[in-house]
Amino acid sequence: MKYDYQSILDEISEEVRKIDDWGRAANYIPELAKVDLHQFGMHLCSVDGQNFSVGDVDVKFSIQSVSKVLSLAMALSLQKEHLWKRVGVEPSGNAFNSIIQLEYENGIPRNPFINAGAIVIADILLTELKRPKEEFLNFVRNLSGIKDLEYDVKVAESEKSIGYMNASLAYMMKAKGNLQNDVEEVLDFYYCQCSIAMTCKELERTFHHLTESKQAFGSGKFTLTASESRRVNALMMTCGFYDESGEFAFEVGLPGKSGVGGAIVALDPLRYCVVSWSPGLNKKGNSVLGMKALELLTSKTGTSVF
Amino acid sequence: MKYDYQSILDEISEEVRKIDDWGRAANYIPELAKVDLHQFGMHLCSVDGQNFSVGDVDVKFSIQSVSKVLSLAMALSLQKEHLWKRVGVEPSGNAFNSIIQLEYENGIPRNPFINAGAIVIADILLTELKRPKEEFLNFVRNLSGIKDLEYDVKVAESEKSIGYMNASLAYMMKAKGNLQNDVEEVLDFYYCQCSIAMTCKELERTFHHLTESKQAFGSGKFTLTASESRRVNALMMTCGFYDESGEFAFEVGLPGKSGVGGAIVALDPLRYCVVSWSPGLNKKGNSVLGMKALELLTSKTGTSVF
Amino acid sequence: MKYDYQSILDEISEEVRKIDDWGRAANYIPELAKVDLHQFGMHLCSVDGQNFSVGDVDVKFSIQSVSKVLSLAMALSLQKEHLWKRVGVEPSGNAFNSIIQLEYENGIPRNPFINAGAIVIADILLTELKRPKEEFLNFVRNLSGIKDLEYDVKVAESEKSIGYMNASLAYMMKAKGNLQNDVEEVLDFYYCQCSIAMTCKELERTFHHLTESKQAFGSGKFTLTASESRRVNALMMTCGFYDESGEFAFEVGLPGKSGVGGAIVALDPLRYCVVSWSPGLNKKGNSVLGMKALELLTSKTGTSVF
């Protein structure tokens, strides 16, 4: 079946813009609090390479936790199965920075998409790579096609300045023996990774390789097998939205990943990759309009992976 | 692409039968402890209606927690969206009978596939139906095509006799105001529902309607919409395997549901419904050979929903 | 030093009666909800046998959890050190019916004064005694000197009718193997034990033996050694007031035990035993006026055990 994605995107845009409460920006990060809340964009590229856009698709935003999929892919390409000794593949059933699970489960985070798990992945990249910041940046440059991509140092420092809970999580894991590098260095890398800024179009291109029409996900020596790529999708399905992962699977039915910058990337592996963005978040830290837009997309097309 | 499912099933059977440790039966239920561990069967029916079998596909087993999908479908057809006020759609991140989450979250179970959630669903059916046991049995008879299906009273009583943890969960929810009926009656219905016995073939037929080729799931006035059916699939994907749901999504990549009788039902909505069965369980309560068989199925066919 | 206890009690009564908010009755127990809130009594007997009273000291009230000290004493006289394998001596750090600790600590309650611990003690008495209800009643008759003391069956049944949380705790312990008798029978005994009614004067006499001037605590073959009696005092100090035990030790500085009927018994082993009573409770389930009265008693006399 062939969909008229452009009309669908236009309809979605019209509907979500009618929402009364567009949510709140991630105000706890001073640099992100400055954003204009009244923005919304959505970009979809079908597996046969056709592009469809609506709204603010060329505005840069901080990709934040969406970067956790990229760092996981890089680490997985390096350590393969060994990686799963230090981080699990189970949904957390708790808020994104819960420390309780960590204490009971010996410093092994539930999955690589909660903060603790992404910090372990950062630690792995620090151990495996010679020049971690440079090599990770090049990896993302290759995937996104943005040659001059840089870390946004102001955002990284802004997050670090109030990152007490992440420090608490990281020191807990250090105490339990699950961080090999200096805690400050690990957090420094982690905040850089999260600070990357992209547009909807650029972020879609970065993740487009996870659809089936393309080769396995990655770049150069940091490339996953097809089977590994599918597993990254599976993880996005079960763990991509913190404490709202079940809700997203239930309402949208696609693997996806959100970030507190307001972006959501989602994939229907046989049909398309899509990015929605709007900086206002709900209480669980996911974009209000972005969530709604994707829910409308799968209900209007009558499809999901199920 | 066309798969030679029969050859694939034969290969799978040969491989899984080589596994050294076939696991343990659900020995805590006296009646289930009697089963012969050395059994394995697998039945697949493609969306175009072709049937493929290997091994012990005509042996009856207790479907146990697989029945939770059926009771959920019936309750959802009756209460629609209202149902989600009393039970969530998030993975639990804890073992299948954990009481801690219940205490902190006011007696609202995380999802309908953990025991506490299924007990709430049983309570809903007791409230909504005039003759709950009879009507539920007819619902399953219609889905499975087994006209003379009955509850296995011996199994139900056996489970009840040692069901102290379920009683603890149920009384906790009663204390928190999330059970409307008498606790003993709710548990009585719950154990009946779990005691139903089927063969691999029969169980496959019961769930076959959840693939896209068929109409929406259910029977008569207890029928879901297509959208609701997809959501049941989504729930199986994120919550179908207790504390191993992420692992199953990760390794197999299909929505599914397991039971401590050793059965697993799984669906690739565009391709097939499949049931694997072997009574030996791993430590998390899922069938050892059944899990492996489904992992081999999606890796050999190179497919999953992702 | 010699204190004029009568004047002190009169002063205390005057002061506490000025409190604006006398708290709420234990309304969750229908039978206790009927009590007249505007009552306060206090009775003190010094180690040299002089009695001092103020207020409603001859009104009967339900002793409720104060009975846990009596059942512990009886069980300890029977099982000695063995008893501590099934219940701990550590403060719980949680509300009086928290189930979380039980699940993590294998069904072993933290101490005999939280509900779960008292239920284990009830189970022990059921195992050790031939006619548990009759023998326990006689034990309390002997201690209190009330020859015609009876269980208040209406109160016991009232509590049982809404005792879902206690049932949840008991079934959890049964599941973990820490209850030997039938759960319903254990709870039946437990609710009877709690239902006993006494006046301030009678309750003081019942506990007076725990001061040093008397022999070791108990009656007939159910008598503790002096060392065991002191340990019961120690437990009252660290665990007697649920989640407010530290607060009571801190503000009052005496071992004591409270009940949701509004009674508090406290001891200064070298000086006196005292009972205060007022049915209005604070949020932690302890008598508002009773707590304040005891705080005033030790601050006015300038003493505590410290």
Added chain:
Amino acid sequence: MKYDYQSILDEISEEVRKIDDWGRAANYIPELAKVDLHQFGMHLCSVDGQNFSVGDVDVKFSIQSVSKVLSLAMALSLQKEHLWKRVGVEPSGNAFNSIIQLEYENGIPRNPFINAGAIVIADILLTELKRPKEEFLNFVRNLSGIKDLEYDVKVAESEKSIGYMNASLAYMMKAKGNLQNDVEEVLDFYYCQCSIAMTCKELERTFHHLTESKQAFGSGKFTLTASESRRVNALMMTCGFYDESGEFAFEVGLPGKSGVGGAIVALDPLRYCVVSWSPGLNKKGNSVLGMKALELLTSKTGTSVF
């Protein structure tokens, strides 16, 4: 009644030295791991000023957590009742560095004697004092009479180098808004405070003021009222031994405080202050011989505060 304390101490020493397993040193702190395990000393001073010693009473050891009583006393003299808004007076019911309670209770530690609570107290001293390290040292010099007392910088640095769990706790409290100063500075002060070394005799003298025969506890402008001093005793009774506080109250029946350097200070307010020391710890972090020695002291003298 008059006790022959010297004979009792001699007997105790003989008995405890027969214990087979003297425990393990606090090996996780490199500098403390070097200590000779085979040491035991005990010093008692009665309220009438008579001194009794046995064993290694002139060997210096790190007082560690015993210092938490001293910092609490200083902070309490400065902030009075206000202090209890930021730290509780309830036993923790958890191991000494548990982070779970902190997350659920909004960063307010249960009491000032668990690590998190002592870190809050350190934060208060940093806020209240102009030259915190110097003033705290002078406070302890005045109490102990050791004019040239200094921090043991090597021990402080040794602890800091592996203090990941304390860092995790401190950052958690910073995240929750319960630390006012820079986390690194707070921890630096905390480790200094713990690093002070004393002998049994010196430590007894430091705490002797908490017995009733002396004036209220403290020094100069940092002096508690008599009522405040009694409350510090009450806190030692309910919270002085981490997860073994109930056990100590139960077995020994005195307020006391232990440290991982192997020291225990305890008080019978009407009779004596006593310090026992032996560097081998049990699994809960309390001195094996020190605990046993105090248990023997109160059982041999037939007394406790109860």
